[in-house]
Amino acid sequence: MLHLYDTVTREVRELQMRQQGKLDIYLCGPTVYGPPHLGHGRATLVYDILRRYMEWSGVSVRLVSNITDIDDKIIDRANRENRPWNEITHKCESVWFDAMGALGVLRPTDVPHATEYVGQMVEMISELMSRNAAYTTDDGVYLDVKSVPDYGLLAHQSLDDMLSGGGDREVLGAAQKRSAADFALWKFSKPGEPSWPSPWGEGRPGWHSECVVMSLELLGEGFDLHCGGADLRFPHHENERAQAVALGKQFARHWMHNGFVVDTEGEKMSKSLGNVANLLDLVQHYDPRAYRMLLLQTHYRSPVKVGQDNIDASVNALAGLDGFADRMSKASLPSSEPDVETIARFREVMDNDLDTTGAMAHIFDAVRRSNIAIDEGNGGQASALSLAVLQMCSALGLELRAAAEVDAATMQRASDLDAARAAKDFATADVIRNELQAAGFVVESTKDGTRVRRA
């Protein structure tokens, strides 16, 4: 049984499912107005790991993750570049899914777009109006947060405390708001801006309204888990929840938030600080699995520093694992089942708040035990352990790669090398090895012959 830290209760507790064996998750997706950055990558990777682990555990997962394809930022960019706004959103969405594909992130089971749910959003806002929880101003429709008694549940701060602070922050929106914490449900459009009809005037939905409508629409009341980056905890998730409460509806029953990606100085990467690193660069310059590896070796709630050293270490660790997969695939081991105890222990570790760092330690341990078994000629043990390793990695979305088959000519040179060694003609053997290495191969001579693979 998976136990997860819950942002509301601030404790690790069992993740309960409305329906046994079925997990319904809502993950806040991207606003498509620019390229994905490392932070987006972390969030999607963390929940991809959760999803894969649950599915591997036999749970059927429905993962709804939206695309916010109407937003002020999109309009700003369209104006700036003098392009149609939906050309930008289409382009960015396709870049997004390409990047996620490269990272090995499974496509969500549902990808609702905000623009497809505007009608339902208008209905929801009408309901809020009729319940006296919303009001109009010159520039839009706002939720009256005073109508939500436990507003601040996720922020862990009372409304008064939140309003008293803030320092140098500017309260955005209308001066006409009843309270500074009130937020826009509907924004009236200016001429030329994309807009939809509503009883209050032409406009577009507010960000917080999209997710509450789409999550309730697709998953229904009291769905199992709502997740996203820690920066969405407040105000976004707080405000989604506030709307649901004001509607008299039960919202998510468990809240999960992942930690930030920080730069080498330890500061959060954010667009406003300008220290974001583009995810596309990472995916292009490194084995994309390295990012998953790095995240697996960090707890999902801790900040993670992504830098050259870190990525390099992950690349090297991955190379070790791939080398192991390669060794096992060529060792002609007897067939067997994955080692039961090793798998059981893995579950135990993972069920404790997705302890992937512990799980990785456990996997490395199984690799070592498997290597020892093969060195000792215990093929059955080696096979059971290596199958367990592959299964555990796969449960985390980490696909190990045995080296690709090499061409026949190279295989012939490897045989030549072995022949030379057998004849104790080491000079020739060294020449052949140098030749193969120069051609970019890793050459490993063992009792069972020489293994050649691409570096």
Next chain:
RNA sequence: GGCGACGUGGCCGAAUGGUUAGGCAUGGGCCUGCAAAGCCCCGUAACCGGGUUCGAUUCCCGGCGUCGCCUCCA
């Protein structure tokens, strides 16, 4: 100002009131004709000051430092 997190060996990064995290890097060894791969070993880690305790990196208090949230943000 309010709320919260964190400060671990060269780097990254966990758990934990007392006995090995793990990865990467470095060094030594075994194996090997030499390599590579694999395995083994070493590293005398816990920001500072008090306190609780037989015993604290782990709990409490205080300090210092870093970071996050308090309506752009994964």
